[in-house]
Amino acid sequence: MDFSELSHQTEIRDSLDKILNEHCSQELLKEYDSNFKHDASLLSLLSSNGYLGLGLNEKYGGSGEDLYDLGILFERLGYHAAPLSLSGCLVDVAQTIQKFSNEEFCNEILSSIIAGEIYTSAILEPSNQDPENPITTAKIKDDQLVISGTKYLSEISSMAKSVLISANSNEGVLLVLVESDKVKLTELSSTANSPLFKVELDSVRVDRESIIHNKGRGLEALRYLIQVNMVMRSYIALGVTEKMTSLIAGYTSEREQFGRVIGTFQAVSHRAADCFIELECLRLVNQQASINLNTNLDCENDALVSKIWAGNACHKISYSAQHLHGGMGVDKDYVLWRYCLLAKECELINGSASQNIDRLGINLTTNQ
Amino acid sequence: MLIQLNQKQLKLQNELREYFEGLITPALRAELNQPEHFEGGGPEFKKAMRTMGSDGWIGLSWKKEFGGKELSPIEQYVFVETVMRTGFPFPFLTTESVGPMIAEHGSPWAKEEIATKILKGELIFGIGYSEPNSGTDLASLQTKAIKQTDGYLINGQKMWTSLANFSDYIWLATRTDFNAKNHKGISMFIVPTDDPGFSMSAINTLGDVRTNATFYDDIHVPDTHLVGELNQGWSLITSQLNLERLALVNHGPVEELYKDVLKTAQSTKINNDQCLSDLSWVQHNFAQVHSGIEALKLICWKQTWIMESGQLNMAEASVAKVYGSEFFIEAYRLMMEIMGELSILKNDSELTILNARLERMYRTASILTFGGGTNEVQRDIIAMAGLLMPRTR
Numbered sequence: 001m002d003f004s005e006l007s008h009q010t011e012i013r014d015s016l017d018k019i020l021n022e023h024c025s026q027e028l029l030k031e032y033d034s035n036f037k038h039d040a041s042l043l044s045l046l047s048s049n050g051y052l053g054l055g056l057n058e059k060y061g062g063s064g065e066d067l068y069d070l071g072i073l074f075e076r077l078g079y080h081a082a083p084l085s086l087s088g089c090l091v092d093v094a095q096t097i098q099k100f101s102n103e104e105f106c107n108e109i110l111s112s113i114i115a116g117e118i119y120t121s122a123i124l125e126p127s128n129q130d131p132e133n134p135i136t137t138a139k140i141k142d143d144q145l146v147i148s149g150t151k152y153l154s155e156i157s158s159m160a161k162s163v164l165i166s167a168n169s170n171e172g173v174l175l176v177l178v179e180s181d182k183v184k185l186t187e188l189s190s191t192a193n194s195p196l197f198k199v200e201l202d203s204v205r206v207d208r209e210s211i212i213h214n215k216g217r218g219l220e221a222l223r224y225l226i227q228v229n230m231v232m233r234s235y236i237a238l239g240v241t242e243k244m245t246s247l248i249a250g251y252t253s254e255r256e257q258f259g260r261v262i263g264t265f266q267a268v269s270h271r272a273a274d275c276f277i278e279l280e281c282l283r284l285v286n287q288q289a290s291i292n293l294n295t296n297l298d299c300e301n302d303a304l305v306s307k308i309w310a311g312n313a314c315h316k317i318s319y320s321a322q323h324l325h326g327g328m329g330v331d332k333d334y335v336l337w338r339y340c341l342l343a344k345e346c347e348l349i350n351g352s353a354s355q356n357i358d359r360l361g362i363n364l365t366t367n368q
Numbered sequence: 369m370l371i372q373l374n375q376k377q378l379k380l381q382n383e384l385r386e387y388f389e390g391l392i393t394p395a396l397r398a399e400l401n402q403p404e405h406f407e408g409g410g411p412e413f414k415k416a417m418r419t420m421g422s423d424g425w426i427g428l429s430w431k432k433e434f435g436g437k438e439l440s441p442i443e444q445y446v447f448v449e450t451v452m453r454t455g456f457p458f459p460f461l462t463t464e465s466v467g468p469m470i471a472e473h474g475s476p477w478a479k480e481e482i483a484t485k486i487l488k489g490e491l492i493f494g495i496g497y498s499e500p501n502s503g504t505d506l507a508s509l510q511t512k513a514i515k516q517t518d519g520y521l522i523n524g525q526k527m528w529t530s531l532a533n534f535s536d537y538i539w540l541a542t543r544t545d546f547n548a549k550n551h552k553g554i555s556m557f558i559v560p561t562d563d564p565g566f567s568m569s570a571i572n573t574l575g576d577v578r579t580n581a582t583f584y585d586d587i588h589v590p591d592t593h594l595v596g597e598l599n600q601g602w603s604l605i606t607s608q609l610n611l612e613r614l615a616l617v618n619h620g621p622v623e624e625l626y627k628d629v630l631k632t633a634q635s636t637k638i639n640n641d642q643c644l645s646d647l648s649w650v651q652h653n654f655a656q657v658h659s660g661i662e663a664l665k666l667i668c669w670k671q672t673w674i675m676e677s678g679q680l681n682m683a684e685a686s687v688a689k690v691y692g693s694e695f696f697i698e699a700y701r702l703m704m705e706i707m708g709e710l711s712i713l714k715n716d717s718e719l720t721i722l723n724a725r726l727e728r729m730y731r732t733a734s735i736l737t738f739g740g741g742t743n744e745v746q747r748d749i750i751a752m753a754g755l756l757m758p759r760t761r
């Protein structure tokens with residue numbers, strides 16, 4: 001049993017905080033509240049400092065295959081509300097290719113991701129509750145695939161070189177890397193102003209070599225992708241809720257009413273304490289899920305538990321933070337509002353807590 | 369970071385599991401099913417304790433120099449977990465809390481006469497801390513021990529003295545300095561329950577677990593019954609508190625019950641095609657209990673790791689206490705919902721499920737949110753130590 005971080009992990013956290021403190025000040029973040037939320041200079045800074053290789057094998061130029069390292073990156077991006085959406089690129093594309101693709105794919109794509117090239121994924125589909133079973137289809141004709149379907153919530157797709165698409169075919173589920181210029185992109189305006197896109201594929205033709213996995217491993221790869229995405233996004237949720245909890249502690253320790261600091265009222269401090277408990281639970285289930293996924297490609301229940309806690313923590317801590325800040329919480333000149341919107345996005349992407357409770361319940365009662 | 373038990377700890381778990389399977393005979397099980405023996409004290413229980421003593425399964429957390437095995441906090445947690453899963457009412461407070469303190473801080477008489485017998489499974493202690501007017505604010509206790517030429521004269525009253533009805537001694541917190549600040553004037557004594565000045569009256573609780581009000585009327589004890597330095601008792605009370613709190617919220621029993629309820633639901637037909645566990649709301653309840661248990665397990669493991677590495681983290685200990693105690697109440701409710709009306713049947717019907725454990729567990733769970741340091745105080749601690757907020761008033 002050892003809950004301590006390795007020294008290189010603490011270093012990652014500290015030096016990331018240094019960079020992000022500088023690049024995610026209130027003034028700088030304001031620019032992205034109404035503009036396209038992607039800070040290209042910050043991305044290249046992360047690249048030149050090696051942070052885009054977290055969780056990737058050294059032989060491709062990464063810093064080692066540990067998902068906990070990558071989790072730290074997403075946690076800090078969440079904590080600083082950084083204008084970067086990287087889970088499609090660093091998780092879905094990079095991690096899935098690392099685990100399921102041949103050397104050729106790995107060499108080409110992983111090293112270019114580490115160098116700052118953007119890839120993304122398009123997995124989720126409107127009104128499809130089960131991402132493991134895509135509505136999008138791929139027809140196999142000789143050496144070609146013809147893909148049709150509609151995806152959404154794909155991150156920074158307009159900047160991506162290629163999009164990783166999940167589709168059903170007569171060979172089962174496939175994960176296919178499609179060049180961005182072959183798909184139709186529509187930017188979606190959403191609650192946290194994240195750069196999210198609808199991706200439409202209308203009989204898009206690609207070579208069979210664009211399938212990233214060996215024959216017959218598509219579903220396994222997709223399940224892995226979904227689970228790792230759930231857990232890494234739960235790290236974003238962890239960073240977001242950690243920040244909100246520290247804002248609660250800071251604000252209620254200074255704000256005075258009735259001649260005393262409001263944090264000295266038990267009604268206030270106990271609500272803050274409940275946020276601390278929720279946060280600690282989320283941190284631990286995330287750690288367990290990411291560590292287990294390091295050695296086991298299928299940890300669905302651990303991933304679901306992590307997402308369920310993330311969904312609930314985002315909701316509870318966000319509203320506690322709003323409430324305990326009074327009017328300050330909704331004032332756009334103060335920091336909190338941005339985190340509350342991010343929390344709602346984290347809560348709902350990859351399924352709500354209720355939806356995942358349903359899924360976990362089925363697993364627990366039928367798979368054991 | 370490594371979040372799992374190691375080979376040595378897993379081996380200990382297996383050993384203990386096998387040992388207890390052999391130890392708990394049908395006769396002992398039948399005795400423990402009787403409300404008056406829920407917490408032990410019957411002849412079969414006493415026999416089992418002596419067997420454990422001679423087999424070397426008592427004193428696992430004690431230092432080696434006092435005859436113990438000196439388990440690490442994580443191994444101690446595994447020990448508590450595995451024993452609690454069996455349902456055997458192991459007297460942890462006597463063996464793992466009072467025992468090692470007497471072995472370390474007791475007089476030569478206490479070391480020889482008391483500590484040795486605890487190790488053999490021959491002695492049980494009741495804990496005399498709370499009083500009618502000293503609960504959460506324990507340091508305000510008023511039971512007094514007055515110095516006399518050949519010992520101390522003890523007078524006072526204690527509340528919630530569990531196990532006193534079959535204990536040999538009370539581990540008694542007394543006030544010995546009336547001028548010092550509250551927690552600086554407290555001393556610990558070993559008080560025999562066969563003293564004529566000792567008496568008690570039963571308090572029957574909601575959970576059918578008996579506890580007691582105990583009375584100390586001019587009880588004279590020799591100096592050898594003082595444990596630790598005079599007026600230094602507070603540190604003895606608090607030194608093992610974190611481990612005690614952790615034992616209260618151990619994830620073993622609730623996980624054991626979860627597994628059993630799941631099996632029951634999977635084999636309970638509700639019509640020709642479906643089992644109880646096929647219903648979506650039932651599945652949701654199971655999922656909620658499962659995700660709660662996962663968090664509890666991790667919190668407890670982290671807490672033991674913190675203790676093992678010798679760090680002090682007050683906030684984390686309080687998180688375990690608050691989260692665990694409140695989760696139990698929620699978990700028992702969710703699981704009772706699953707079994708519905710069947711879960712309120714007591715132990716004497718052929719329709720009874722799971723030996724009526726659900727019916728009993730929910731009735732005993734409520735004491736944990738205030739026992740072992742009330743959750744309001746724990747939340748105060750979390751806000752102060754974890755979030756660095758100002759002290760509440």
